[in-house]
Amino acid sequence: MSNPILFHCPQTRGGTTRWMNEELGAPCAIEIVDIRSGAQKDPGFLARNPMGKVPALLDGDVIVTESAAICAHLADRYPDAGLAPPVGSAERGAYYRWMFFAPSVLEPMMLDRLTGVERENPGSAGHGRPEDVISAALAAVDGRDFIVGGAFTAADLVLASALRFAMMFGAIEKEEPFVSYVARMGDRPAAKRAAEKDAAAAAELGWT
Numbered sequence: 732m733s734n735p736i737l738f739h740c741p742q743t744r745g746g747t748t749r750w751m752n753e754e755l756g757a758p759c760a761i762e763i764v765d766i767r768s769g770a771q772k773d774p775g776f777l778a779r780n781p782m783g784k785v786p787a788l789l790d791g792d793v794i795v796t797e798s799a800a801i802c803a804h805l806a807d808r809y810p811d812a813g814l815a816p817p818v819g820s821a822e823r824g825a826y827y828r829w830m831f832f833a834p835s836v837l838e839p840m841m842l843d844r845l846t847g848v849e850r851e852n853p854g855s856a857g858h859g860r861p862e863d864v865i866s867a868a869l870a871a872v873d874g875r876d877f878i879v880g881g882a883f884t885a886a887d888l889v890l891a892s893a894l895r896f897a898m899m900f901g902a903i904e905k906e907e908p909f910v911s912y913v914a915r916m917g918d919r920p921a922a923k924r925a926a927e928k929d930a931a932a933a934a935e936l937g938w939t
């Protein structure tokens with residue numbers, strides 16, 4: 732089976748998937764989609780991903796979209812890297828929990844905050860009250876080296892990326908233990924390599 736192709740653009744959510752690729756020893760070919768030029772809306776790309784968004788992963792003849800799903804898929808596709816707890820284990824449940832928490836709870840809450848949306852009935856919004864989201868995440872990270880069990884998993888990568896964005900854009904306070912957790916994850920050699928490669932790709936596109 733041929734290696735997957737990761738359609739990616741620097742300075743986007745694709746950075747999370749590029750980091751994942753680096754954690755695995757970079758098995759995916761990277762194809763840059765310049766979203767500032769609108770390449771994500773080209774018919775050829777839309778035929779693959781009708782959302783017209785990056786990242787997207789082509790694995791064989793299957794397309795996987797959504798950063799967290801791509802990371803989860805790659806963790807299973809390359810099991811020797813040990814980035815996902817065994818299927819059916821209790822830790823796998825916690826892994827899914829935090830893997831889904833980032834895009835389905837943290838990110839919508841962050842976008843609400845950044846756009847000034849006040850929910851009349853937070854209970855009907857999947858993410859509920861922002862303060863509950865934040866206190867749940869704080870408690871989950873507090874006193875732990877990793878979000879699940881005793882080792883780094885793809886859930887750390889996805890959660891730390893979401894927390895980093897949320898702090899960077901001011902949707903959540905830069906507070907402990909978020910700051911240390913995100914810094915620790917960002918210090919991983921694979922995270923640094925991904926950031927360097929993204930900086931080079933951005934420079935090649937002529938972005939400052």
Ligand SMILES: N[C@@H](CCC(=O)N[C@@H](CS)C(=O)NCC(=O)O)C(=O)O
Pocket residue numbers: 742743744745766771783784785786796797798799834
């Ligand atoms: N839920 C998706 C979001 C993907 C997304 O919104 N990507 C943005 C870049 S961060 C994009 O491609 N925007 C270009 C556009 O929508 O035209 C994920 O997590 O991968």
